[in-house]
Amino acid sequence: PARRLKERTDMYGKLGRVGVATPFGGEIIISDMYRYLHPDIQVAEVPILFKKLTKEGLEDLSGKVVEGMSNFPLSLPIDLAYFSCTTGSQIGGAGFDKKMCEAMKSAAQSRGALTTTTALLQALRAVGSKKLSIVTPYPDEINDMEKAYLEHEGFEVVSINGIKTENPTNPMLITKIPEERTFDFALRHVSGQADTLLISCCGLHSLSLPAALEKKIGIPVLTSNQCAVWAVGKFFGAHGPKAQELGSLFDK
Numbered sequence: 001p002a003r004r005l006k007e008r009t010d011m012y013g014k015l016g017r018v019g020v021a022t023p024f025g026g027e028i029i030i031s032d033m034y035r036y037l038h039p040d041i042q043v044a045e046v047p048i049l050f051k052k053l054t055k056e057g058l059e060d061l062s063g064k065v066v067e068g069m070s071n072f073p074l075s076l077p078i079d080l081a082y083f084s085c086t087t088g089s090q091i092g093g094a095g096f097d098k099k100m101c102e103a104m105k106s107a108a109q110s111r112g113a114l115t116t117t118t119a120l121l122q123a124l125r126a127v128g129s130k131k132l133s134i135v136t137p138y139p140d141e142i143n144d145m146e147k148a149y150l151e152h153e154g155f156e157v158v159s160i161n162g163i164k165t166e167n168p169t170n171p172m173l174i175t176k177i178p179e180e181r182t183f184d185f186a187l188r189h190v191s192g193q194a195d196t197l198l199i200s201c202c203g204l205h206s207l208s209l210p211a212a213l214e215k216k217i218g219i220p221v222l223t224s225n226q227c228a229v230w231a232v233g234k235f236f237g238a239h240g241p242k243a244q245e246l247g248s249l250f251d252k
Helices: 002-009 028-036 055-063 065-069 096-108 116-126 140-152 171-176 179-189 209-217 224-236
Strands: 016-023 041-048 080-083 112-115 131-136 156-162 196-199 221-223
Touching: 016 028, 016 065, 016 224, 028 041, 028 224, 041 065, 041 224, 055 065, 055 140, 065 096, 080 096, 080 224, 096 112, 096 116, 112 116, 112 224, 116 196, 116 221, 116 224, 131 140, 131 179, 140 156, 156 179, 179 196, 179 209, 196 209, 209 221, 221 224
Parallel strands: 016 041, 016 080, 080 112, 131 156, 131 196, 196 221
Antiparallel strands: none
């Protein structure tokens, strides 16, 4: 049985396999990874139920991730465990993303682990960010939490603004926001004091925005899923052939 499992799992992913825990209904990150990761990186998904975009809802979501990762060792061994939720990997307070990485790595028995926040912090430091303008689809209480988290990590948040939906606590509505609306909102709300624009949320359709926005505003633009693709590619030592379309981050 062990030999058959090894033969089956070696069929795909010559560079390795990333196991992605993603909020149920928020599979945008999966399609983004398939489109922009190196084709020899295999992606396996663990959907996690996400009921409400509140602090309590995020706590419930993040609390289920480690259990989800524990399914991989016997069924589909992975090299990298990845939790795809920006604020879900901040909800536990300062340093929570690092604690989640340790717990996921242990549960998945993987070589490494990342969360969206971990990838985002790596990317911010790679581009030399100090002063951030942030655009999100979150309600105010979640924006306040993200602002505090990033300030604790040493960044100055000069502005943070949320795109409003009909029900700000319904995470499924985030996936309905058109890229054009996010693009226009970002242009209107980016601060002239910022050296980096961050578009936060794995559920937003935003991966095509960094390159176009950088031409308009002249500073690095990062998005949650762009940082994910970049950090996963760095872990495996190779980016996909289309990755250079995703902005200046991929020069780092």
